[in-house]
Amino acid sequence: MVTSKRFLLSLGVAVILTAGPVWAALPNIVRIEKGLVSGVSGGTPDMRVFKGIPYAAPPVGPLRWRAPQPVDKWEGVRKADQFASQCMQPSPAGGNRRGPAAAPSMSEDCLYLNVWTEAASASERRPVIVWSHGGALTIGDGSRYDGETLARKGAVVISYNYRIGAFGFFAHPELTGESGRNASGNYGLMDLFAVLRWVQQNITAFGGDPDRVTLMGQSAGGRLTRAAVASSQGKGLFQRAISQSAPVRIERMLTRTEAEKAGQEEAAKVGASSLAELRAKSADEIQRRMTPGGRLVIDGWYVTEDVSVTIAEGRHNRVDLLIGSNKDEGTFVSPYPTSPFFGLGNASAREFADSARQRFGSKASAFLEIYPAGSEEQAKESQLAVMRDEAAWNARDWAMAQAKAGGRAYLYYFVQEPPAVPGRPNWRATHGAEIPYAFYNPGPAWTEVDRALADTMSSYWANFAKNGNPNGPGLPIWPAIQTAAPEQVMILGPKIEVGKMLDSRRVSLFDFVAIRRSVAPAK
Numbered sequence: 001m002v003t004s005k006r007f008l009l010s011l012g013v014a015v016i017l018t019a020g021p022v023w024a025a026l027p028n029i030v031r032i033e034k035g036l037v038s039g040v041s042g043g044t045p046d047m048r049v050f051k052g053i054p055y056a057a058p059p060v061g062p063l064r065w066r067a068p069q070p071v072d073k074w075e076g077v078r079k080a081d082q083f084a085s086q087c088m089q090p091s092p093a094g095g096n097r098r099g100p101a102a103a104p105s106m107s108e109d110c111l112y113l114n115v116w117t118e119a120a121s122a123s124e125r126r127p128v129i130v131w132s133h134g135g136a137l138t139i140g141d142g143s144r145y146d147g148e149t150l151a152r153k154g155a156v157v158i159s160y161n162y163r164i165g166a167f168g169f170f171a172h173p174e175l176t177g178e179s180g181r182n183a184s185g186n187y188g189l190m191d192l193f194a195v196l197r198w199v200q201q202n203i204t205a206f207g208g209d210p211d212r213v214t215l216m217g218q219s220a221g222g223r224l225t226r227a228a229v230a231s232s233q234g235k236g237l238f239q240r241a242i243s244q245s246a247p248v249r250i251e252r253m254l255t256r257t258e259a260e261k262a263g264q265e266e267a268a269k270v271g272a273s274s275l276a277e278l279r280a281k282s283a284d285e286i287q288r289r290m291t292p293g294g295r296l297v298i299d300g301w302y303v304t305e306d307v308s309v310t311i312a313e314g315r316h317n318r319v320d321l322l323i324g325s326n327k328d329e330g331t332f333v334s335p336y337p338t339s340p341f342f343g344l345g346n347a348s349a350r351e352f353a354d355s356a357r358q359r360f361g362s363k364a365s366a367f368l369e370i371y372p373a374g375s376e377e378q379a380k381e382s383q384l385a386v387m388r389d390e391a392a393w394n395a396r397d398w399a400m401a402q403a404k405a406g407g408r409a410y411l412y413y414f415v416q417e418p419p420a421v422p423g424r425p426n427w428r429a430t431h432g433a434e435i436p437y438a439f440y441n442p443g444p445a446w447t448e449v450d451r452a453l454a455d456t457m458s459s460y461w462a463n464f465a466k467n468g469n470p471n472g473p474g475l476p477i478w479p480a481i482q483t484a485a486p487e488q489v490m491i492l493g494p495k496i497e498v499g500k501m502l503d504s505r506r507v508s509l510f511d512f513v514a515i516r517r518s519v520a521p522a523k
Contacts, residue, residue, distance in 0.1 A: 084112035113160035119207020134219030137294025153462035156208035169294035171259035185297035222246025320468035324412030330387030349379035415493035
């Protein structure tokens with residue numbers, strides 16, 4: 001037995017244990033590569049949470065729009081008890097956080113990560129989940145969801161902030177010239193790779209296994225995950241990937257030349273004719289006057305060709321895959337064809353039909369038969385259906401490419417409609433509705449059905465992180481996608497069962513659009 005006030009030497013730090021029962025838990029202070037960090041207890045005695053650990057130097061001044069640079073070492077113990085500032089964005093984003101819903105402050109100094117672990121010691125080697133938040137590469141932060149329940153199911157969970165908007169996805173000829181790689185544009189993606197390298201160097205201190213790393217992302221975070229799977233820079237840094245509702249729409253990636261031209265136009269908005277002048281501008285002015293939208297670029301370094309081509313032709317990293325989409329993806333935005341989200345908007349019946357003829361060419365009649373636009377109301381419903389089915393097709397297409405390349409892929413379709421809350425719109429199983437279930441972060445009006453689904457989903461996700469297979473004792477069997485049976489997907493809703501999400505007519509239509517995109521000349 002350990003007596004009251006007895007001192008235990010752990011990692012070179014004296015940790016005081018108070019009187020009472022002893023639990024197996026990692027100390028609140030651990031040593032990582034750059035120094036000592038102190039965390040806080042979570043919701044249970046053996047949970048440890050470390051918030052706001054820097055993984056790269058502040059990307060300010062001459063480091064704005066550069067690849068992440070190393071953090072300086074620090075003396076003493078650095079407190080890791082508060083979430084760091086959000087990266088610069090149009091407005092602070094709220095979310096499902098433990099405690100007050102208010103978002104952290106905003107700052108260009110934002111490259112920090114958070115760790116949840118229930119490991120008893122640094123030698124446990126638990127699987128690691130690295131979460132990339134969504135937000136159209138424009139909004140969001142790593143503190144939006146609580147990783148504690150996933151950590152209680154056996155994983156070490158990491159969330160992080162990455163540069164977004166004009167700070168994270170901005171190309172310019174001078175940036176290309178100074179890079180040493182003839183590349184510019186994907187700084188937010190570079191931040192993800194910096195986190196993965198941090199994991200390789202430090203995660204054992206938190207009881208994690210650097211050889212069992214799973215990327216997990218939703219929407220824009222899923223886009224980053226997809227790009228990481230396709231990038232040669234990711235080889236060996238992770239073994240599994242979970243992508244939730246990303247990408248939502250079939251679209252061609254920008255070339256570096258196109259992105260550089262757009263960057264010069266953006267620079268003109270703030271009266272800057274050189275990179276030096278751009279870096280001299282305040283973060284606030286950049287945020288206010290430059291277009292906030294973010295988009296991945298074929299930069300020639302981290303992304304060497306359109307990601308969809310890399311994956312379709314089997315040149316991606318060989319990692320296990322869990323991927324899916326939601327039944328009502330488009331209800332939280334006006335869906336078609338021009339809004340800040342995913343290139344979608346609120347089109348009239350005529351605009352919808354015209355857009356269909358442009359996108360689907362000789363297949364337009366078949367498209368409008370499935371998604372009719374005979375009236376404004378009919379067109380509105382069809383727009384939502386298109387966004388739903390295109391997102392499902394994208395998930396299916398990636399899963400099929402994975403299976404054809406000989407890898408494991410598990411495909412899901414989320415249909416659960418969270419309980420309606422008075423004063424809030426009822427978007428049903430909308431874009432992002434699955435996230436609280438995967439994390440098991442209960443909503444304000446959850447029923448036992450919601451809790452049961454969240455328990456099952458979070459178990460699937462944790463099992464997948466452990467061994468690349470979501471199945472486990474007491475869970476409905478989830479079969480991997482087979483090229484001979486591509487329509488077998490796991491339906492996640494009030495009833496959890498294997499089912500279908502797309503018929504052959506819809507698959508054929510979106511296959512056609514994807515082919516047209518791949519052969520279309522760059523504009």
